[in-house]
Amino acid sequence: MLDKALNGSKSYWLWLAGLSAIIGLAFLVYMKQWTFGLGITGMHRDFTWGFYIAQFTFLVGVAAGGVMLVLPYYLHDYKAFGRITILGEFLAIGAVVMCLLFIVADMGQPTRAMNVILNATPYSMLFWDALVLNGYLALNLIIGWKLLEAERNGVAAPKWVKPLIYLSIPWAFGIHTVTAFLYSGLPGRGFWLTAVLAPRFLASAFAAGPSFLMLLCFIVRKNTNFDPGEKAMKTLMKIITYALIANIFFFGCEVFTAYYSNIPEHMAHINYLFGFGDHSHGVLVPWMWTSMILMITAIIFLVQPKIRNNEKYMPILCIMVFIGTWIDKGMGMMAGGFVPSPLHHYNEYVPTVPELMITVGIWCVGFAVITILFKIAVSIKEEIRA
Amino acid sequence: MKNRRDFLKVAGASALGLSTLSAGNAFAIGEHFIPADQTKKKDSVLEGTRWGMVIDTRKLTPEIVEDVTHICREKHNVPDCQLFEEPKKNKEHHEIKWIWEEHFHNAFPNMAADFLAKKLEDTPFLVLCNQCENPPCVRACPTKATFKRPDGIVLMDFHRCIGCRFCMAACPYGSRSFNFQDPRNGLVDRKPTNPDFPTRMKGVVEKCNFCAERLAVGEMPHCVEVSKGAITFGDIGDEHSEIRLMLEENYTIRRKVALGTGPSVFYIV
Structure with a gap:
């Protein structure tokens, strides 16, 4: 099936060449980080996870979001998703690849990465995160590949794939739950120390993942003969709507708990993010409000079926959801956790140019993986139809 | 070259x-x-069931604080961030801290009262790793690079640390530092100030080790020796120890006890 990836139009190759150029440049910048250390980033003693881990957290959500196709199709026999389930699985692969690269980029001693396996430590949430992410990657690779192969050959997929599919559904919830546990199990970080963090992560994931997939569907439809199907896209929009509302609802629960209880340790972080109180000039204030306005405006439009189901508005709505959740769960999650510090110092963080370039490079790797996998899937679907 | x-x-x-x-x-x-x-241990090795420290802040003066932080940096080859060439601004962003000075309201943010005694506002507070009984950093570490010894000291294996900084997110006392660059960049001529103690490498986390290397040769921690009696060190697991007597006789506080970490550093205020 790999042959399908090697046989594309001029614009396909141009796109991949462009991505490779950026990846190459980013790699050179990474070499600078390799020799000097993580000091080339804007991170510091009081703000020890920055842009890389922000992307990681968000992208685990995108990866988990694929389950919003798999679950209705396999557990509820929702046929409309049949055509694009494979795209959800392949998007998950691209997202997990980015996650793993962001983790490596964030390590002080990347050559020791295997220590996590060699000195396996079951009480560390990071150990489990490494395990579930790699497991999820393997599951999606095997399932996606086998299903597509079967589809191409016009035969039923091998029987052993089915249990793997069923396993991948709770597993998707698992990767994001464990990622939330990285944060919510830490004492002394008021912003993260909340039981609703994992549900909130899942809610924003099920908005962000499908909205990213919707955008990809539009790109695929424009550039190929493959049509994801109107019904499937409308259902995805409905899923995005509910998930986004749940995300905002959970955030509302956080705000209520923090402010009604009036516990300074819990209020301080939200104050900082949104510019209330004594330390009201945080660098992230405009970003956080942008995120909130984007998500709330998107909800106002999404709950109206006429707008939600209109293909003219779908892409812009999905972009709003994507950017809104990206800020919310990316930098918002980091800055909220680290500022103020455990000693109540307000030391802010701004990513540096090299850090941003490495980040863009990793996103481009993800785009390249998604492009190639989608190219294979779509070519085969076109081939079958022809 | x-x-x-x-x-x-x-x-x-x-x-x-x-x-x-x-x-x-x-x-x-x-x-x-x-x-x-x-193997047979030397008789001079100091052994304990749970090492602890009492800091009598009434006895702390700016001079003692200076001596304490200075000797610790010198003896453990802790880099001076002002010698770093990068970053040009905010050099303290890459600062490594083992024991350092904080205000009362930073050391004890959840105890900061509106009408705090003037002398507490003005007193320099020394903070360091609390060598917790139930250390969240050890729980977080995915490689056991940070671990708790049977005598209660939480140590770092610099050769095993992958630099994920999960322990730093986990520590509720901000007691851990990360080497954002080669720490020798912060040593004069890149040479250790104390050749008997290892310098670290970039990309690993470090923190106060309760001078485990000193206990191993029968000596008290450096900070204790220059503190002019302001810092007492001993086995808080031994009910007959001098430090336990001090704890019995004085009202002491610990940082963020409500988190259940069980700090082994006590403060007399």
Whole structure:
């Protein structure tokens, strides 16, 4: 099936060449980080996870979001998703690849990465995160590949794939739950120390993942003969709507708990993010409000079926959801956790140019993986139809 | 460059030597191998069930604080962030801290009262790793690079640390530092101030080690020795120890006890 990836139009190759150029440049910048250390980033003693881990957290959500196709199709026999389930699985692969690269980029001693396996430590949430992410990657690779192969050959997929599919559904919830546990199990970080963090992560994931997939569907439809199907896209929009509302609802629960209880340790972080109180000039204030306005405006439009189901508005709505959740769960999650510090110092963080370039490079790797996998899937679907 | 070349020469020669002798060496090591728990410890080694510290803030003066932080930096080759070439601004962003000075309201943010005694506002508070009884950093570490010894000291294995900084997110006391760059960049001429203690490498986390290297040779921690009696160190697991007597006689506080970490550093205020 790999042959399908090697046989594309001029614009396909141009796109991949462009991505490779950026990846190459980013790699050179990474070499600078390799020799000097993580000091080339804007991170510091009081703000020890920055842009890389922000992307990681968000992208685990995108990866988990694929389950919003798999679950209705396999557990509820929702046929409309049949055509694009494979795209959800392949998007998950691209997202997990980015996650793993962001983790490596964030390590002080990347050559020791295997220590996590060699000195396996079951009480560390990071150990489990490494395990579930790699497991999820393997599951999606095997399932996606086998299903597509079967589809191409016009035969039923091998029987052993089915249990793997069923396993991948709770597993998707698992990767994001464990990622939330990285944060919510830490004492002394008021912003993260909340039981609703994992549900909130899942809610924003099920908005962000499908909205990213919707955008990809539009790109695929424009550039190929493959049509994801109107019904499937409308259902995805409905899923995005509910998930986004749940995300905002959970955030509302956080705000209520923090402010009604009036516990300074819990209020301080939200104050900082949104510019209330004594330390009201945080660098992230405009970003956080942008995120909130984007998500709330998107909800106002999404709950109206006429707008939600209109293909003219779908892409812009999905972009709003994507950017809104990206800020919310990316930098918002980091800055909220680290500022103020455990000693109540307000030391802010701004990513540096090299850090941003490495980040863009990793996103481009993800785009390249998604492009190639989608190219294979779509070519085969076109081939079958022809 | 010359040093580097010399080093490579030596390293090359040693590698050659090792490869020819390796078979014989392996045999020799195997024959004389003794597990660590069967070796005899020197009598001078200080052993405890749970090491702890009492800081009498009434006795702390700016001079003592200066002496304490200075000796710790010098003896543990802690880099001086002002010597870093990068970053140009905010050099303290890459600062490494083992024991340092904070205000009361930073050391005890959840105790900061509106009408705090003036003397507490003005007193320099020394903060360091609390060597917790139930350390969240140890729980978080995915490689056991940070671990708790049976005597309660939480240590770092700098060769195992992958630099994920999960422990730093987990520590509720901000007691851990990350080497955002080669720490020797912050040492004069890149040379250790104390050749008997290892310098670290970039990309690993470090923190106060309760001077475990001193206890191993029967000495008290450096900070204790220069504190003019303001810092007491001892075995809080031993009810007859001097430190336990101090804890019985004085009202002490610990940082963020509500989190259940069980700090082993006590403050008399």
